[in-house]
Amino acid sequence: MSVYQATASAPVNIAVIKYWGKRDTKLILPTNSSLSVTLDQDHLRSTTTSRADPSFTKDTLWLNGKEDEIKPGGRLETCIREMKKLRKEIIEDKDASAPKLSEYKVHIASYNNFPTAAGLASSASGFAALVSSLAQLYSLVPPVVSPSTLSLIARQGSGSACRSLYGGFVAWEQGQLADGSDSLAIEVAPQSHWPDIHALICVVSDTKKGTSSTSGMQRTVETSTLLQHRIKNVVPARMAAISTAIKNKDFDTFARITMADSNSFHAVCLDTEPPIFYMNDVSRAIINVIVELNRLSVEKGEGYKAAYTYDAGPNAVIYAREKDIKEIIQLVLAYFPQTAGEFKDVLGVFGGSVQDVNVHGTIPEGFNDKVANKWEVGSVKGLIHTKVGDGPRALAPDESLLNANGIPK
Numbered sequence: 001m002s003v004y005q006a007t008a009s010a011p012v013n014i015a016v017i018k019y020w021g022k023r024d025t026k027l028i029l030p031t032n033s034s035l036s037v038t039l040d041q042d043h044l045r046s047t048t049t050s051r052a053d054p055s056f057t058k059d060t061l062w063l064n065g066k067e068d069e070i071k072p073g074g075r076l077e078t079c080i081r082e083m084k085k086l087r088k089e090i091i092e093d094k095d096a097s098a099p100k101l102s103e104y105k106v107h108i109a110s111y112n113n114f115p116t117a118a119g120l121a122s123s124a125s126g127f128a129a130l131v132s133s134l135a136q137l138y139s140l141v142p143p144v145v146s147p148s149t150l151s152l153i154a155r156q157g158s159g160s161a162c163r164s165l166y167g168g169f170v171a172w173e174q175g176q177l178a179d180g181s182d183s184l185a186i187e188v189a190p191q192s193h194w195p196d197i198h199a200l201i202c203v204v205s206d207t208k209k210g211t212s213s214t215s216g217m218q219r220t221v222e223t224s225t226l227l228q229h230r231i232k233n234v235v236p237a238r239m240a241a242i243s244t245a246i247k248n249k250d251f252d253t254f255a256r257i258t259m260a261d262s263n264s265f266h267a268v269c270l271d272t273e274p275p276i277f278y279m280n281d282v283s284r285a286i287i288n289v290i291v292e293l294n295r296l297s298v299e300k301g302e303g304y305k306a307a308y309t310y311d312a313g314p315n316a317v318i319y320a321r322e323k324d325i326k327e328i329i330q331l332v333l334a335y336f337p338q339t340a341g342e343f344k345d346v347l348g349v350f351g352g353s354v355q356d357v358n359v360h361g362t363i364p365e366g367f368n369d370k371v372a373n374k375w376e377v378g379s380v381k382g383l384i385h386t387k388v389g390d391g392p393r394a395l396a397p398d399e400s401l402l403n404a405n406g407i408p409k
């Protein structure tokens with residue numbers, strides 16, 4: 001008996017031009033194009049194993065070891081159904097000898113290597129890993145099927161997931177067609193083009209239960225007048241300008257647009273009725289610190305050093321070039337000290353020493369330290385230092401998340 005099984009991992013992506021608003025909620029078609037940086041899977045990733053077998057009685061999915069319901073007509077069911085359809089059309093209808101995997105039920109196990117408590121969105125890497133593992137299982141891989149084609153299906157799991165089908169710098173083109181067949185991800189530049197881009201994720205403590213992206217953006221579409229201005233007059237020019245900046249490795253322009261678009265996104269949230277607040281006082285203090293760092297650096301004739309961006313939550317993602325990341329971590333530590341003994345993640349830049357990371361906190365000469373208060377230990381509860389990364393990976397059979405019987409290990 002053959003075992004039909006594949007394991008894939010997929011990365012997280014953090015947008016620099018934000019997706020916020022749908023013109024079709026079922027197909028997940030956006031009201032504007034967006035652009036993101038794919039982050040390194042060596043740090044943050046979702047891993048998924050899919051197996052097709054004639055003995056399975058229903059499609060079943062386990063997320064982090066727990067069975068997750070596959071609701072009829074829901075996002076998971078749509079992705080699995082669309083992948084089976086593609087398998088049938090592209091492989092089985094053309095080759096009568098190909099096994100009819102599209103007719104078998106699947107068992108899928110998925111695992112995120114980052115804690116949900118970190119408040120990092122897992123839907124993008126999760127749906128990208130799901131689609132990638134099914135694509136390998138069904139032999140829907142290049143040159144037969146491109147990541148852009150797979151992105152059409154991942155998009156129907158979660159909009160931002162379509163951008164995790166590529167590494168590097170990725171655009172999601174909104175498209176025009178009603179069936180969504182032109183609303184897909186394209187690679188703007190691969191990781192190898194600008195590997196110098198690093199990211200520092202500041203995990204900000206948040207006890208409140210936030211508004212989900214899905215419901216928040218719908219409320220914005222229904223009530224915000226500012227959103228109409230953003231999608232018509234702001235985003236199209238920014239998409240073009242930031243793509244050029246990435247191609248030219250022009251960090252100043254990349255940073256200015258990234259910060260402006262994060263501000264614009266949070267402004268349309270505030271313009272929603274009732275208003276949505278994703279950033280908190282700590283998030284805003286981080287903005288003030290980054291703005292002052294850039295002011296000082298521009299004054300010295302060295303240009304921008306860092307760009308902040310915030311998704312639908314209080315965590316900051318700071319993009320910077322490798323040469324500046326140590327100084328930025330030192331500055332963040334000076335304002336937002338870490339719990340001693342934890343977060344060894346950023347110690348790498350200090351030569352990997354295991355001493356208390358807070359001893360590295362430093363404010364640069366000439367920096368106006370009045371721009372923000374110094375916060376208590378734990379206000380920023382974790383720092384993750386990562387960088388631009390590659391697209392989904394095919395993993396070896398011994399990395400399978402399913403045991404011999406097709407049940408999570």
Ligand code: DP6
Binds near residue numbers: 017157213
């Ligand atoms: C603020 O992709 O999570 O992170 O399509 O409803 O699943 P759904 O929403 P989702 O929204 C992400 C919004 C964002 C901006 C972005 O990633 O572009």
